[in-house]
Structure formats: structure tokens, C-alpha cells
Amino acid sequence: MSRVQIFTDSTNDLSDELRQSYQIEVVPLYVIFDGDSYKDGVSIKPDKLFHLVGQTGKLPKTAAPSPTDFEQAFAPYIAAGDDIVFIGLSSELSSTIQNATIAASQFEEGRVTVIDSRNLSTGIGLLVLKAAQAAGEGKSAKEIRALIEPQTAKIEVEFVIDTLEYLHKGGRCSSVQAFIGSLLKIRPLVKVIKGAMTLTDKVRGKREKALDQLLNNALAQKDLMDEEILFITHAMAAEDAAYLKNQIEQHTNVKRVYITETGCVISSHCGPCTVGIVFAKK
Template sequence: MSRIQIFTDSTCDLSEELKQAFQIEVVPLYVVFESESYQDGTTIQPKRLFELVTQTGKLPKTAAPSPADFEQAFAPYVEAGDDVVYIGLSTELSSTVQNAKVAASQFADGRVTVIDSRNLSTGIGLLVLKAAQAVQEGKSVDQIAELVEAHAAKIEVEFIIDTLEYLHKGGRCSSVQAFLGSLLKIRPVVKVINGAMMLTDKVRGKRDKALAQLLNNALAYADNMDEDFLFVTHAVASDEAAYLKKEIEQRAKVKRVVITEAGCVISSHCGPQTVGIVFAKK
């Protein structure tokens, strides 16, 4: 029987420890500042990203891996006799999955299976871990694909963004909205709905109030959380992430509450001090 190799892309925001523990391979997206192109998580890290934004006053552009990038990543495994399952960033947000499908078509039918996560950040990561666990359990490619697709709609992803600045620079809100948001200390709430990133609420006031809402929104599902993993994902908000982790561990029955840092692609859209809670429903 062929071995199965799980692939994802850099927007999964999984830690190196988890990727190594579950033998997950990652194809990086690109972050482009003017003429300089970087590979997310490989040749640029979030700290450097924020430094460049401060220096230039501009956000980078982000780009999907090319079909050739995917083909180059998949080929050694297929040539070694392995089957590949790739789980990627929502097609509502990027052409990443479409490019992976183009690459998959270059191999014999069935050797590379491409799945749209309908998610971002550690919402993808949760599905990737489910797939990797299924590989360890001896599941087939078809069984893994069915499992991932069934769980995709059960993923809850919610972030609190600390400032409207990055949304404004990225063209997602007007200069007037950004000014008023700063003046009134408005912090947007972002959720993933039907594969897209949606602004669902705006919390006005102190950051503590926004964190409390984020926590309470998650804990409303405490009795219906998948117990394997819950992620607290952040961009330069380690203290708040540690606080949320502690509260969740005390108030929800989850085996592993894991803090992980958002990569450059997610950070470039949301900005520093973003923090989110990501989990799967039963």
C-alpha cells in the first residue's frame, strides 16, 4: 500500500513542532514588497514583515504559489510511490488551491488529491491535523478526503483585530472608517463564513472588552468543542494569547490548547496585536 503524504500551505499557521510531529509538508505563499519577493515563513517572518510595513508605510502584496511550485513540491513524493493529499487556503481568498489542482493534473490520476479547506490560518491547521491523524490510523486517501470535507464546515475561526490601519491599507475599509475607528477605539471582529473572511462585529472600547467578547463567543461552544485541539492564534500578542489559553484550559474540556503565531500572509491583512480562537465543533 502506498504511503500518504499530507501537504498544506504556509497560511495554515501551524508551529514547526506540530508540522514535524505529524510529518506535514508546507508549500509557502509569497509576500511581495515592491520588487522584493519573499516566501512566507521561509525567507520572511512576521517580525520582519511589520518592520517593512513601518519603514515603507505600505502593505505587501501576497501571491499564491505557482503550479510549478506545487509540482516541484509534490514530485519527489509521487516519484517515491507516495500518494499526496493537499489541503489549502480557501478558494474564496486565494488562487492557491486552483494552482495546486493544475499541478495535480500533471501526475497520474489519483496520485495527488487537492482539498479546499474553506478556511484560513489554523482553521486550515485543524483540518490538516485531522488528516495527518487519519494517515497514522491507516485511513485511505478517499477516507481522508471525506473526513476533511465533513469537518470543514465545523471549524470556528474568529479574530479580534486591534486596528483598522491594515484593513485600510489593504483596501478593506475607507480612510474615514479607519480614522473614526481609531478615534473611537473600535476593534473589528473577523470570522470565516462560507470560506470568506467577514467583518461581523465592531467592539468599541478597551482591548480587554474585545478579548472578553472573543473568549465568551468561543466558550459558548464549550460543550460542543472537538476535544483534540484548540488554537489561540496571534500576531505579536503573546500576553493576550497566554491569557486566553489559560482561561480556555480552565473552562473547556479540550486536551490541547495550543498557542501559535500567525504567519506573514495572515498578518499582512490583519496587522499586529491580532488574536484569535480557532476550534472545531463536534
Template sequence: MSPVRIFTDSTCDLSDELIHKYQIEVVPLYVVFEELSLKDGVSIKPGRLFELVDETGKLPKTAAPSPIDFERAFEGAVQAGDDVVYIGLSSELSSTIQNASIAAANFPDDRVAVIDSRTLSTGIGLLALKAAHWAREGKSSSEIKTMIEAFRSHIEVEFIIDTLEYLHKGGRCSSVQHFLGSLLKIRPVVKVIDGAMTLTDKVRGKREKALQQLLDRALAQKDEMDTEFLFITHAMAAEEAAYVKEQIEQQTNIKQVYITETGCVVSSHCGPRTVGIVFAKK
């Protein structure tokens, strides 16, 4: 049985430290400002993304890696005698899975397994860490694919968005909604449901209230949490993320609580000061 190498894409929002520790390989998506096409996490970071949005007044477009990008990423592992398991951004949100599947078909004997995460951000990252753990245990690519596809429905991803500006620029809320939301200090709550981003609530009032509600909703499920990993994922909100981490560690028995920063693709949709909690249910 061939060794298994785990691949994901840049929307996994894992830190460089975790990517290195678990030997996960990352295929970047693209962030496009007019004629400028940049690789997420490679040639552009979130801080620069926010600067460019402020400078231009426009959001970038995002694009999936092409089938050729995936084929080039996978071929080194296959030529080295390894099997590949790729876990990518939900097919409800992007063509990454479709393009990875096209690339996988060019390799013989099912050497590349493609898995639709049905989630985003560190929801994907959490699945990638699970897959890497099972690969180290000697599981085959087909076993890992079966286990991840069974486990992915356990992933809970919820974000609190601080500003409606990016949703407005991206055409996801009208000018009237943007004006009223900003006037009333409304912060949307977004959850991943059936592979798609779904607005589940709107919190009116201070930012601290919205953050506490996000935390309370997660802690209400603490007895159902898988205790291996939990992520607090943020965009330019390190202080709030640290507070949430402290509360989670005090009130649950999660073994590893990680803080990570959202990459450019997620940040371009949600904007700065977004905070999310990501975990798996048992």
C-alpha cells in the same frame, strides 16, 4: 495501498514543532514588497513584515504558489511511492487551490488529492492535523479527502483585530472609517463564513473588553467543541494569547490547546496584536 503524505501551505500557521511532529509538508505563499518576492515563513517572518510596513508605509501584496511550485513540492512524495493529500487556503481568498489542482492533474492515477479547506490560518492547520492522524491510522487518500470535506464545515475561526491601520492600507476600510474607528477605539471582529473573511461585529472600547468578548463567544460554544484540538492564534500578542489559553484550559476539557503565531500572509491583512480562537465543533 500507498502511504499518504499530508501537505498544506504557509497560511496554516502551524508551529514548526507541530509540522515536525505530524510530518506535514508546507508549500509557502509569497509576500511581495515592490520588486522583492519573499517566501512566507522561509525568507520572511511576521516581525520583519511589520518592520517593512512601518518603514515603507505600504502593505505587501501576497501571491499563491505557482502550479510549478506545487508540482515540485508534490513530485518527491509521488516518486517515493506515497500518495499526497493537500489541504489549502480557501478558494474564496486565494488561487492556491486552483494552482494546486493544475499541478495535481500532471500526476497519474489520482496520486494527488487537493482539498479546499474553506477556511484560513489554523483552521487549515487543524484540518491538516486531523488528516495526519488519519494517515497514520492507515486511511487512504480518498478516505481522508472524504472525511476532511465532511469535517471542514465544523471549523470555527474568529479573530479580533486591534488596529484598523492594515485594513485601511489594504483598501478594506475608508479613510473616514479609519479615522473614526481609531478615534473611538473600535476593534473589528472577523469570522470565516462560507470560506470568506466576514466582519461580524465591532467592539468599542478597551482592548481587554474586545479580548474578553472573543473568549466569551468561544466559551459559549464549549459544549459543542470537538475536544481534540483548539488553537489560539496571534500576531505579536503573546501575553493575551497566554491568558486566553489559560481560560480555555480552565473552562473546557480540550485535550490540546496550542498557541501559534500567524504567518506573514494573515498578518499582512490583519496587522499586529490580532488574536484569534480556532476550534472544531463536534
């Protein structure tokens, strides 16, 4: 039986340590600023992204890897005799899955398996870790697909967005909404539902109030949580992430709570001080 190599894209938001530990390969998306193209997580990191936004007052555009990018990434592993399972950013949000599927068609049928995560950030990361564990146990690509695809609907991803500025600059809310939101200190909670980002709450007032709402939403489902792994994922909000980690560890039986930082693609849409809780349901 062929060895299975797990691939994902740069929106998975797992730490370098976790990716290296599980031997996960990454195909980066692109971040485009004033005609300059950067590879997410390779030639640009969030601190540089936020600096450029502050300098220019503009948001970058983001783009999926091309089919050629995927072909070039997959080819050495196929040549070495490995099969590949790729798990990527929700097809509701990006053409990443479409382009990976085009690339997969260039190889012998069954050598590259493409799975739509229907998620983003460490919602993808959770599925990727499960796939990597299964690959390490010697499971085939077909068995990994059968394991992972039903799990996509069990991933819970919810974020607090600290400012409407990035949503406004990205065309996701009007200037009037952004102005009123800033005036009233409204912080939206955004959840991934059926593969798309959906506004679930608008919390008015102090940031702590929004964080507690996010925490309470997660704890309301603690009896349904898969207790193996939970992620606190943030963009320049380390103290808030540490607070949430502490609360989750106190009030649930989750064995491993990881803090990770969002990459440039997620950061460019949500902005600094975004923080989220990500877990799988049983």
C-alpha cells in the same frame, strides 16, 4: 497500499514543532514588497514584515504558489510511490487551491488529492492535523478526503483585529472608516463564514473588552466543541494569547490548547496584535 503524504500551504499557522511531529510538508505563499519576492515563513517572518511596513508605510502584496511550485514540491513524493493529500487556503480568499489542482492534473489521476479547507490560519491547521493523524493510521487518500471534507464546515475561526490600519492599507476599509475607528478605538471581530472573512462585531473601547467578547463567543459554544484540540493564534500578542489559553483551560474540557503565531500572509492583512480562537465543532 501507498503511503499518504500530507501537504498544506504556509497559511496553516501550525508551529514548526507540530508540523515536524506529524511530518507535514508546506508549500509557501509569496509576500511581495517593492518588487522583492519572499517565501512566507522561509525568507520572511512576521517580525521582518512588520518592520518593513513600519519603514515604508506600505503593505506587501501576497501571491499564491504557482502550479509549477506545487509540481516541484509534489514530484519527489510521487516518484517515491507516495500519494498526496493537499489541504490549502480557502478558494474564496486565494488561487492557491486552483493552482494546486492544476498541478495535480499533471500526475496520474488519484495520486494527488486537493481539498479546499474553506478556512485560513489554524482553521486549516486543524484539518491538516486530522488528515496527518489519519495518514499515520494507514488510511488512503480517498478515505482521508471522505473524513476531512465534511469537517471543513465545522471549523470555527474568529479573530480580534487591534487596528484598522492594515485593513485600510489593504483596501478593505475606507480612510474615513479607519479614522473614525481609530478615534473611537473600535476593534473589529472577524469570523470565517462559508470560506470568507466576515465582520461579526465592532467592539468600542479597551482592548480587554474585545478580547472578552472573543472569549465569550467561543465559550457560548463550549458544549459543541471538539475537546481534542483548540488553537489560540496571534500576531505579536503573546500575553493576550496566554490569557485566552488560561481562560479556555479553566472553562472548557479541551485536552490540548496550543498557542501559535500567525504567518506573514495573515499578518499582512490583519496587522500586529491580532489574536484569534480556533476550534472544531463535534
